[in-house]
Amino acid sequence: MPARVLRKVQLTGGSTLIVSLPKEWVKNVGISPGDYVVIEQQPDNSLRILPSKFVRKGPYEVDMIIKKDMTPSMIMREFISRYLAGYDVIRVKFEDSAYKSKDIIRDIMQRKVIGMEVIEEKANELVIQCLAKHSDFPVELALRRMGNITLFMLTDLLRAIKEGDVELLRAIPSRDDNVDKFYIFILRQLKMVMLGLLSPSDIGASDLRECLGLRLVIKSIERIADHVTNSAICMLEVEDMKKDIRSLLLKLGENVKRLYSDTLKAFFERNPILAHSVADKIEQIKEMESRLVEKVMVLASTRDAMYLRLVAESLRRIADYSTDISEITINLAIPGP
Structure with missing residues (x-):
């Protein structure tokens, strides 16, 4: 036809x-x-x-077979792929002695996905159902929480650098899992729209064009959280940071934080004027990064310089991703043909 x-x-x-x-x-x-x-x-x-x-009359179900030679990362990828495909119930079956991998499944449920609960358990089987529905947790609400968690991670990173708070630096990476959970949850809903299991209006989007924009936005935020985490890990390795370097690093960080905060505000308000303002500031961020790196190469030890340059690069990448989100905001503000 x-x-x-x-x-x-x-x-x-x-x-x-x-x-x-x-x-x-x-x-x-x-x-x-x-x-x-x-x-x-x-x-x-x-x-x-x-x-x-x-039309669906009951939950979508799928089986997942875990063999004893499967690694934890393989199990995670197989489980999350079924979650993203939109299945409501995942029947995890364990071959031979693979039932020892039950703890891996429980860890994935706790760290990586939202709303998955064990509703039935046997010696060699777990029946897991997604209890979080799109109507209970709309995409925009999940996206706001994802953005706010990342912004608070960045805020704490700068505070830890300013105060030399090692414990705060150590606490930041664990919060990256929360961002990943929201990312995967939103991605699940967007994939269900693309598969025809949901309509755009079911998740609060106006059309498929907006769904594509949302897909790009959540990926950018997820990458921003990764760079904040990497920065915290690198800062833990820095042994001696001179006052001038700290000052320039904090100046770069505060400007990046302001840029990201404005990016989120522009996106949620669908404000193209503010989005343009954000996009125009990326060159200033690159200049700050260059000045910081120059100072690092002069004042820091070889070992510290390596980690500080990675932090500077991550902060600049956060600005790059913020600009990407701003451009999506501008694109969505233009009516479709």
């Missing part, structure tokens, strides 16, 4: 408008006279037609 079919709207019964369904499509999906179809209005006022038998 052609991707697009033209049909004439006809009047019947004096007031009812009807349109015929394409014969080839009817045959492909197995519709017969008397069957029901579900009609969904889309955000762009188009209509989506589904045979009623295609």
Whole structure:
């Protein structure tokens, strides 16, 4: 059947408008006279037609077999791939002595995903269900929390650098898991839209174009959290930081933090003017990074210089990702054709 079919709207019964369904499509999906179809209005006022038998009547279930030679990272990737695919229930089955991997599954549920709970357990099987629904936790709310956690991580990084707080630096990486959980949760919902399991309006988006923008935004925020984490780890390795270096590093960090904060504000308010302002400041950030690196190469030891340059690069990368988000904000502010 052609991707697009033209049909004439006809009047019947004096007031009812009807349109015929394409014969080839009817045959492909197995519709017969008397069957029901579900009609969904889309955000762009188009209509989506589904045979009623295609509409989900229960949770989507999938099996996952864990073999004893599977590594923890393999198990994690296999589990998360099923979560992202939109399955509501994952039946994890353990072959032979692989039941010892149950703790790995529980660790993944705790650190990497939102809303997954064990609802049934046997010696060689775990039945896990996603109890977090898109209607209970909309994408924008999850995205705001993801952005705020990352901003607080950056705030604490700068405070730790200023005060020399080693314990605060050590605490930052653990919060990266929370950002990853929101990232994977939002990505799950966006993938379900792309698969046709949800409509854009179900997750609070206006159309597929906005869903694509959201996909790029959450990836940028996830990468920003990674760079904050990497910076904290590198700062733990620095043995002696001169006053001039600390001053320049904090100046760079505060400007990057302000840039990221404005980026989030512009995105959530859909403010293209503020987004343009953010994008225009990236060159200033690069100049600050260059001045910092020059000072580091003169005053710091070879070992400390290596880690401090990595921190400077990470802060600049945070600014780069902030600019990417700002550009997405500007793009979404332009009405589609």
